[in-house]
Amino acid sequence: xxxxxxxxxxxxxxxxxxxxxxxxxxxxxxxxxxxxxxxxxxxxxxxxxxxxxxxxxxxxxxxxxxxxxxxxxxxxxxxxxxxxxxxxxxxxxxxxxxxxxxxxxxxxxxxxxxxxxxxxxxxxxxxxxxxxxxxxxxxxxxxxxxxxxxxxxxxxxxxxxxxxxxxxxxxxxxxxxxxxxxxxx
Numbered sequence: 001x002x003x004x005x006x007x008x009x010x011x012x013x014x015x016x017x018x019x020x021x022x023x024x025x026x027x028x029x030x031x032x033x034x035x036x037x038x039x040x041x042x043x044x045x046x047x048x049x050x051x052x053x054x055x056x057x058x059x060x061x062x063x064x065x066x067x068x069x070x071x072x073x074x075x076x077x078x079x080x081x082x083x084x085x086x087x088x089x090x091x092x093x094x095x096x097x098x099x100x101x102x103x104x105x106x107x108x109x110x111x112x113x114x115x116x117x118x119x120x121x122x123x124x125x126x127x128x129x130x131x132x133x134x135x136x137x138x139x140x141x142x143x144x145x146x147x148x149x150x151x152x153x154x155x156x157x158x159x160x161x162x163x164x165x166x167x168x169x170x171x172x173x174x175x176x177x178x179x180x181x182x183x184x185x
Contacts, residue, residue, distance in 0.1 A: 002063025004038040010054045011036075013171075014144055015164050024147070025049050055140060130180040137176030145169035 011021050011032075018036070022029045027046055034040035042050065051058050059065040098106050119135070122128040148165035 001038050003041060003061055004036050006061055006063065007032075007050065008036045010056065013168070014054075015148060015168050020148075021053075025053050055137075134176050134180040137180070138173055141169045141172035141176070144172070 011018070016024070018029050018032045021027070021032055027049060031040070031042070031046065035042055035046075047058050047061065050061060054061075056068045057065065060068045094109075098109055101109070116135070119128060119131045122131065145165045145168065148168070149162050
């Protein structure tokens, strides 16, 4: 039952309905309901989808660990080779998208890239890693906030949806700061 409880807590902490989670992950609402009610355990594919969506480890979801962090994929040579091969394509795609954006969006993107370059130049590897984790967490929380505001949380009252999405994003930002820069006692 630990899996059922953890999945429900993760979903509700992001103020997502089962339908919204189903839409975001491609899993069925029936499957999500069955997982949360403890009637079914996900297969490995569904578990991987949920791990990726919530950015937690399978061990955490299954109740085998209290540590939410995912194993470092960069330790897998095949994954890193795929990342290295894909990076130029991702950057080219970003460049193509920017050509269609307003000047202000192009300037914001430029500023973000300048700041990213600044972080990548940090000599202390632990500080650099913490900053990169923080940026990734902020981007993920921001994207989820936008998704909820745009209607992913359809079961949430449209009047309160933006405030709930902001509150959830702020909580995620605070957790990311805590994780990135403060060691628990």
